[in-house]
Amino acid sequence: MSITNSDKKDKIELSSNKPRKIFCGMVSNMIKHVFLIFRTYLDLFIDLVYGYFWERKRQPIPALEKRHAMLAESAVALAAKIRNKELKSEDLVRACIERIQQSFPLSYHKTIAKRHRFMADVLPTRTKRFASSFLVVRSGNLCQSLYFLKVNPIINAVTDERYEDALKEAREVDKLIESGLPDDYYQKKPFLGIPFTAKESHAVQGMLHTLGVVARRHVRAHEDAECVRLVKEAGAILVAVTNVPEINKWMESRNFVFGQTNNPHHTGRTPGGSSGGEAALHACITAPISLCSDIGGSTRMPAFFCGLYALNPTSGYTSLKGSALRTGKEKSMASIGFISRHCSDLIPLTKLVVIADKAKELNLDRPVDVKKLRYFYVETAQDLRVSPISADLRAAMNSSTNHKDRRGQGRLEEGCASSEACTRLDTTFSNEEND
Structure with a gap:
């Protein structure tokens, strides 16, 4: 069977395109890895900064009476x-x-006490930070603030x-x-x-x-x-x-x-x-x-x-x-x-x-027979747009799946959230109305 000139030309083009495809694939993988490293450190930085910021704003909820x-x-x-x-x-x-509406006292707050040291002996007022009322009491040079925090203004x-x-x-x-x-x-x-x-x-x-x-x-x-x-x-x-x-x-x-x-x-x-x-x-x-x-x-x-x-x-x-x-x-x-x-x-x-x-x-x-149930779980999303799952979350999920596996409570199947799957899911909910 004779080989035509067009067939020879196609083979030459394929052989010449192969190195180019390999190079493009390597560049693409390098970009993905660089982006992944950047995203990982960006997440750590955000967690550090905002974790410090919001930790300072943490307030306790009163215990149930x-x-x-x-x-x-x-x-x-x-x-x-x-x-x-x-x-x-x-x-x-x-x-x-x-x-x-429950109120409860919060311990003496030195900064706020100093801020209101020139107030009247007993003065009800409010602060944006605590979203609650408090009393300022003066006795000589001593100034104390007794806060009354309420459940709903906190949350x-x-x-x-x-x-x-x-x-x-x-x-x-x-x-x-x-x-x-x-x-x-x-x-x-x-x-x-x-x-x-x-x-x-x-x-x-x-x-x-x-x-x-x-x-x-x-x-x-x-x-x-x-x-x-x-x-x-x-x-x-x-x-x-x-x-x-x-x-x-x-x-x-x-x-x-x-x-x-x-x-x-x-x-x-x-x-x-x-x-x-x-x-x-x-x-x-x-x-x-x-x-x-x-x-x-x-x-x-x-x-x-x-x-x-x-x-x-x-x-x-x-x-x-x-x-x-x-x-x-x-x-x-x-x-x-x-x-x-x-x-x-x-x-x-x-x-x-x-x-x-x-x-x-x-x-x-x-009645539900738990042994006949099927459980699908994903340990990680293979999508660069998604932040890595935290160690605590993964440990909690593994604890749950291991518990069910040991007791034979249903069938466990690990899945994989690919980039394409995440995109389809995102598109579906973007086009859907609000809930």
Whole structure:
């Protein structure tokens, strides 16, 4: 078989292009490695600088008082106590409100004391740093400052409240229970008299509904979102709404209307988003029920950041009407969910917001065989745009996977987050509406 001149020409071009491709590949790899090294040291520098900055702003959260100890119990347990007349709804709601507003003294602060040494003997005032009131007391040349820190000003979670109305509703619940109620009434209202909070992006009649947007800073909702209505219908009492990032789009709960929400475990850290206000407030042991929403982790990430449990139901099984300005007819990946300190609360709460026609499809009451579950995990993201996973996070994940592997609790599969996969995920959520 004869070789034509065109075939010879193609072979010559291929042989001449090979060194060029090798060279380009080497240059590309060198650039990637240089960028990776730069990114690694940049992350270390940022952690060092901002770690020092935010460590100085760290503030303690007051411990739970004995009279508020009931707040640490699960919503299911508290509802049972109210039904059995072991606990009054008013006492529970009042404890929740007092916990949010709870004050406690902070030790003498020398710098501030010197700053106010010429003040009157006893003068109530406020500081931006502590977002709380304090008294300045003078005795001769001695000046002391006694600070009274409050839970919410430290974490900045509540954006609007209805404390008086909540107490009024709680008293009405107590009167109803005292008068005697049939068992089927409690079946319709399984969380009768239990206080709850909701993220501000859920519309609540008469309350601020800004989504963190400056142009909406005075807007109030005209009716309840469907999820809020359903939780109220179950007998729960709304106490307050909480902070979110602007239009629920970020993983930090910060906006130009209400400012930044802080993590109660370390106020120099973020509680996550977009349900960061809910997670921060719930981690402080306040309301037993926390109503959230999720599209790419907006319920799950704040729960993870604040050491709580969360459940994000399958999309399409909860009504989004009135949540983040939706009509409820849109196709969306978002779902309504809850954050809780007790895993046992999640299924009973989720049942409240699941669309009635689709409730059976979720099989929420079906026993789960953990040995048949499949777990997918990723130890690192092979994408230069993503910061390396910290050693603490990797150790925690390995501890969890090793525990399940030893006990034979399901099938573990390690995955790999490639650059292409990260790009597709980023594009998907960029094109998706807010949650």
